[in-house]
Amino acid sequence: MRLEEVGKRYGLRGGWVLRGVDVECRAGEAVAVVGRNGSGKSTLLRLAAGLTRPTRGTVTGRPRVVGYVPDRFPPAGRMSATAYLTHLGRVRGLGTALSAARAGELLDRLALSGGRDAPLATLSKGNTQKVAVAQALLVPPGLLVLDEPWSGLDASAHEVLAGLLAEVTASGGTVLFTDHREAVARTHATRSLHVAGGRVTPYGESGPSDPVDVVLAWRGSGPRPPAALPGVRAEPGPDGTVALRIPRQDTDALLLAALREGWSVARVTEAAR
Ligand SMILES: Nc1ncnc2c1ncn2[C@@H]1O[C@H](COP(=O)(O)OP(=O)(O)OP(=O)(O)O)[C@@H](O)[C@H]1O
Known part of the structure; x- marks a missing residue:
């Protein structure tokens, strides 16, 4: 996937949040996006995921299946985690049985507690985050975009999430994520991008000889x-x-x-x- 000369501003009078962004993300890569609060990290992620359109420039080669974990997961409703995920799975083309099975498998791995049949509104922040992660993985994504995915997760869920991301890249998918803790971002990324002053620049490759x-x-x-x-x-x-x-x-x-x-x-x- 490639972002070419991408610029973004919100509304005609808004300033440019991002300008002249040239980024290529290859299959099998896990790319971390780091930068200060308000620098435009979430905007870059939403552009990559196709949730917002560039004001200038183009995004090409986006994989067909995109999973997205937003920084704030909204569905605080009466629906349960199982019902919600099964419903979403069906919307994404899985049959009911397959949706329910995939939902159960992901919730098992993420060790959701608080009741997978309880209303989503009653779940804790960390458990809600697990549902947010699960919904993005119902159908194996070619591009997985995650905005601060580790926030609120306990140590064992950190490891599970790292394993899930590794499975996406191992099967040829691309992972793009932010974390405000640079060390966490680097640990899980094959390379990082830095967002500052509206520009996106490489932040060095991470590798075994670092x-x-x-x-x-x-x-x-x-x-x-x-x-x-x-x-x-x-x-x-x-x-x-x-x-x-x-x-x-x-x-x-x-x-x-x-x-x-x-x-x-x-x-x-x-x-x-
Ligand atoms: N929907 C929107 N409408 C108007 N302005 C927006 C919108 N979304 C983001 N912005 C503005 O764009 C700028 C970048 O925001 P963005 O959320 O992309 O930054 P961020 O780096 O992800 O911040 P944080 O680390 O705090 O999550 C901010 O000034 C923000 O106010």
């Missing part, structure tokens, strides 16, 4: 040894910590070795670019 900063503190018995670990940047300071910078792909092995030696992990962060 640098990760690790800070370790000595907790072992006896005096602190010199850190015999790769990537040491600064030897232990007075607070007993040592700083290392290593490729992301080596993090697990390094942390395991460090823990065995008697170090404890104080911090792991993506290295500043």
Whole structure:
């Protein structure tokens, strides 16, 4: 899918929210969109999903099936999660039995609690978010667009969502999402885009060789040894910590070795670019 020279303003008198946007999203990619509040991230996502039309420029090659998880999920009604998803599945061309089965499978995986037959209005924020995610995946999407999808989800649902996104990309779909926490966005993306001043620019590819900063503190018995670990940047300071910078792909092995030696992990962060 390609956005070419795309500009967007809301209403004739509104200022340009986005200008001259050139973005290509390929099959199998998970693209994170980062930027400050109000910078235009949701607008970019809605343009990609086809929910709003560009004021200028074109969007071409959008996959036929688009799943969309909005930042605020509206249906706070009397319908239950099961009824709502089954209904939507039928609207999207699945038969009743298949819709109900797919709805049940997704709600199982996302571990919806609060009652899948209870009115949607009675569900908690996180459980409502699970229904929002489920509706976007009823029919496997060629393009999955998610606006702050992790907000309100607990840790185990985070992992399930990450798995669901990985399944979309593994089957040749494209995932486009925002998260205001840059670290979360980068963790789940193959590359990121930055929105600022109406412009969209690449924010660097993320990959297995990206640098990760690790800070370790000595907790072992006896005096602190010199850190015999790769990537040491600064030897232990007075607070007993040592700083290392290593490729992301080596993090697990390094942390395991460090823990065995008697170090404890104080911090792991993506290295500043
Ligand atoms: N439907 C609309 N009508 C008029 N203005 C809008 C509309 N939607 C968004 N805007 C304006 O466009 C600008 C960008 O909004 P957008 O929601 O795309 O930003 P965002 O980066 O997603 O923000 P946040 O991080 O707060 O969700 C804002 O100034 C906003 O007020």
